[in-house]
Amino acid sequence: MSFDVTGIKMFGLPGVAMALLFAAGGSRGAETPAASPAPETPATLSDVGAGGRDFSVTSADGTQITGQVDVPMSADGREPVIVLSAGTGLFDRDVNFGNSGTERDAVFADLARRFTQAGIAVVRYDRRGVRYKPADGQVLDKAVSGTSTVESQRDDLGAVYDLARAEFGGPAACIALLGHSEGLLHIAGLAAANAAAPDLVVGIGGPLQAPADVFRWQSTERNAFSLRMMDADRDGTVTEAEIRTNWQETPSSLVGTVGALLHPEGQWTPEALDQQVVTLTGFYEAGKTQALAIDPEAPFPNTETPMAEYSWWQNWYTDDTPVAEKLSAWDVPFLLYYGTKDSQVRYEYQQPAAAAALGGQVEIHILPGLGHSLGSHALYGPMDEAAADALVARTAAILNERCAH
Structure with missing residues (x-):
C-alpha cells in the first residue's frame, strides 16, 4: 500500500510509512539487533535512579516487554498507580511525539513527572521490538517489532498491568489505566477479555466508535x-x-x-x-x-521497518465493534479528554458512543483549540501545560476519592 502525506493518517502517527520508525527515534537504515533474551522469571525489577525502577515482564506469547515505574518522592508503597498505554507508532516508554524541540515532546515522560508530583506512581513501557535508549543506537528489533498484532498489543499491556497491580503501589492500591489514542483500544481489549477492572480509565483523544468507523x-x-x-x-x-x-x-x-x-x-x-x-x-x-x-x-508496512503484522492494519478496515461497547464490561469511571481540532477522532462522534454504552460512568472534557495530543497542533504534542495539569489533578482527585473508601 502507498501512503500520501495529505491523505490517510493513522491514530497518533501520520500514515506516511517513513514516519513509522521516526516515532521511535530510529533510522531506516539500522541493522536488526539480536533479539533480547526472555527473562528468567516472569518479571524482574532494577533501579534506574532516584524515584524510578526498570522492569521487564513476559507477555502471553513469551515476548519480553520492558519499561519503568516512576514513583513519587513521598512513596510509601501504598500510593495510587497509573499505567500508560501509547497510541500508534514505534514508541518507547517516553513517547516522543511532539514538535516543539523541547524535552516536553516526550509526552509520556512529561506526564509521568506531573503524576509523580501529584503522588501517583506511573508505569510506562516500550512497544514490543523497541529498545529504550540503546548504547549501540539500534532502536528497532525487527524480528520482534513485526510480531505485533491487535491481540499481542492487548496482551503486552495486560502483562504490564498485572505486574503493576502486583508490585507497584501495593496490592490494595488504587490503579488507573490511561490510553492515548489507539492506546484506549488496547485497554478496551483487556475489558472485553474480562481482565480485572481498574479503578479508573483515562483517555486522551481516544476512539469510542468502532475502529472501522474512525x-x-x-x-x-x-x-x-x-x-x-x-x-x-x-x-x-x-x-x-x-x-x-x-x-x-x-x-x-x-x-x-x-x-x-x-x-x-x-x-x-x-x-x-x-x-x-x-x-x-x-x-x-x-x-x-x-x-x-x-x-x-x-x-x-514492509520488511524494512516492520511495526506489526498486516492483520493489525486490516483490523482498521474490519473491526466494527464500538470501543465503548468493549469498555462497558467494566463498571468504573471513565475520564475522557478531546481537543476541538483533533485530527484523528471527533468528540462529536465519540460522545454518542459513550452515552450509548457507558452512560453515567463517563466524564468528558472538550478543550478548545487543542488537538489529538492536547497540544496546539492538530496531531502532535507537547500537551498544553494547563491541560496536562488539569488532567493530572482530576485523575488524582478521582483516585483519592476511590482509594478513601
Whole structure:
C-alpha cells in the first residue's frame, strides 16, 4: 500500500510509512539487533535512579516487554498507580511525539513527572521490538517489532498491568489505566477479555466508535468536515478568505499548509464538498480491497521497518465493534479528554458512543483549540501545560476519592 502525506493518517502517527520508525527515534537504515533474551522469571525489577525502577515482564506469547515505574518522592508503597498505554507508532516508554524541540515532546515522560508530583506512581513501557535508549543506537528489533498484532498489543499491556497491580503501589492500591489514542483500544481489549477492572480509565483523544468507523472518517470525510468548520457565515459555501482565516483551528491543519485546502475555483460549494467525499471514498474502498488481499501475517508496512503484522492494519478496515461497547464490561469511571481540532477522532462522534454504552460512568472534557495530543497542533504534542495539569489533578482527585473508601 502507498501512503500520501495529505491523505490517510493513522491514530497518533501520520500514515506516511517513513514516519513509522521516526516515532521511535530510529533510522531506516539500522541493522536488526539480536533479539533480547526472555527473562528468567516472569518479571524482574532494577533501579534506574532516584524515584524510578526498570522492569521487564513476559507477555502471553513469551515476548519480553520492558519499561519503568516512576514513583513519587513521598512513596510509601501504598500510593495510587497509573499505567500508560501509547497510541500508534514505534514508541518507547517516553513517547516522543511532539514538535516543539523541547524535552516536553516526550509526552509520556512529561506526564509521568506531573503524576509523580501529584503522588501517583506511573508505569510506562516500550512497544514490543523497541529498545529504550540503546548504547549501540539500534532502536528497532525487527524480528520482534513485526510480531505485533491487535491481540499481542492487548496482551503486552495486560502483562504490564498485572505486574503493576502486583508490585507497584501495593496490592490494595488504587490503579488507573490511561490510553492515548489507539492506546484506549488496547485497554478496551483487556475489558472485553474480562481482565480485572481498574479503578479508573483515562483517555486522551481516544476512539469510542468502532475502529472501522474512525478510520473511514479519517480517510474520506476529514477534509470536508474541516472545510465546513471554516464556513464562518454558515451559508454552505467555503470561500478562500474563510479558509485562510480559520484553517488552523480544524483537523485538516495537520497538512501544514493552507494551499492544500484551497479550491482551484476559489471556493468550495456544498456540491464540491460532497463530491470530494465521494472521490475519497473510492480511494478508500480500493485501499481496503488491496489491504485485505494481503497475507495477514505479512509485515506492515514492509520488511524494512516492520511495526506489526498486516492483520493489525486490516483490523482498521474490519473491526466494527464500538470501543465503548468493549469498555462497558467494566463498571468504573471513565475520564475522557478531546481537543476541538483533533485530527484523528471527533468528540462529536465519540460522545454518542459513550452515552450509548457507558452512560453515567463517563466524564468528558472538550478543550478548545487543542488537538489529538492536547497540544496546539492538530496531531502532535507537547500537551498544553494547563491541560496536562488539569488532567493530572482530576485523575488524582478521582483516585483519592476511590482509594478513601
